[in-house]
Amino acid sequence: MGELIIGCHLSTANGYAAMADDAVSIGATTFAFFTRNPRGGNARELDAQDLAAFLATLSEHRIGPLVAHAPYTYNLCSAKPETVEFARRAMREDLERMELMPGHLYNFHPGAHVKQGADEGIRLICEGLNDVLEPGQATTVLLETMAGKGTEVGRSFEELARIIDGVKHDELLGVCLDTCHVADAGYDIVGDLDGVLDEFDRVVGLERLRALHLNDSKNPLGSHKDRHERIGEGTLGLETFRAVVTNPRLAGLPMVLETPQTGLDGWAAEIALLRTLAAREAES
Numbered sequence: 267m268g269e270l271i272i273g274c275h276l277s278t279a280n281g282y283a284a285m286a287d288d289a290v291s292i293g294a295t296t297f298a299f300f301t302r303n304p305r306g307g308n309a310r311e312l313d314a315q316d317l318a319a320f321l322a323t324l325s326e327h328r329i330g331p332l333v334a335h336a337p338y339t340y341n342l343c344s345a346k347p348e349t350v351e352f353a354r355r356a357m358r359e360d361l362e363r364m365e366l367m368p369g370h371l372y373n374f375h376p377g378a379h380v381k382q383g384a385d386e387g388i389r390l391i392c393e394g395l396n397d398v399l400e401p402g403q404a405t406t407v408l409l410e411t412m413a414g415k416g417t418e419v420g421r422s423f424e425e426l427a428r429i430i431d432g433v434k435h436d437e438l439l440g441v442c443l444d445t446c447h448v449a450d451a452g453y454d455i456v457g458d459l460d461g462v463l464d465e466f467d468r469v470v471g472l473e474r475l476r477a478l479h480l481n482d483s484k485n486p487l488g489s490h491k492d493r494h495e496r497i498g499e500g501t502l503g504l505e506t507f508r509a510v511v512t513n514p515r516l517a518g519l520p521m522v523l524e525t526p527q528t529g530l531d532g533w534a535a536e537i538a539l540l541r542t543l544a545a546r547e548a549e550s
């Protein structure tokens with residue numbers, strides 16, 4: 267198996283070039299970042315020089331594909347039309363900006379239907395994506411698997427499949443599987459990772475799986491809580507992550523840590539840990 271493509275969520279606070287330098291400093295070969303302030307304000311204009319330095323670092327260190335993350339505040343299936351309109355406009359702007367760094371991935375939370383029901387939620391998400399996606403765009407948009415907290419849509423592979431089915435340009439869509447979220451949603455990746463991947467393949471199709479979020483969980487299977495834990499310190503445990511990073515069906519996918527850490531050192535250590543887990547298997 268090839269090298270793991272692994273990294274973590276990084277901050278754009280000091281610019282894009284500095285973010286790519288951070289990735290290099292912790293041994294990351296992919297990473298995630300918010301496409302704008304997570305509270306959903308205006309996106310800063312990209313500085314051409316900063317962008318050029320960013321792209322040069324990515325190519326020099328063979329980093330990517332990146333998995334950009336839409337702010338949590340976007341909700342394509344809100345009951346409030348102005349919230350839906352904001353989410354559509356912001357996603358359109360994010361994707362326009364991502365055309366300046368072609369070939370990466372853009373992950374978003376499908377939404378929360380706020381008691382309108384999952385059917386109406388799915389209908390609105392499809393309508394939003396049909397409005398936002400531009401045929402020929404250079405970014406693949408990923409639906410994230412959700413824990414099923416509150417009225418979250420995307421809590422089951424069936425819901426994700428229904429969204430994909432309702433989108434005209436579905437060639438622009440993929441899925442990002444979050445290990446904490448799927449376990450919290452009730453998929454037993456601890457006991458039977460391959461069975462869960464079989465199920466994903468049957469319902470969605472494994473070719474749709476384009477990225478992973480690696481998080482341990484503070485809560486038991488099926489809890490619908492969505493509280494991330496550091497790798498090996500939660501209910502998923504180290505052996506689950508060894509199984510993930512050595513699974514041939516997941517080889518070559520970018521894997522992004524979203525674990526609670528206080529600084530880059532913690533992520534550097536986790537990246538090294540996962541590389542060790544992957545390498546041990548290769549030797550035996």
Ligand code: FE
Binds near residue numbers: 335375410
């Ligand atoms: Fe997420």
Ligand code: FE
Binds near residue numbers: 444479524
């Ligand atoms: Fe996630």
Ligand code: ZN
Binds near residue numbers: 444
């Ligand atoms: Zn989460």
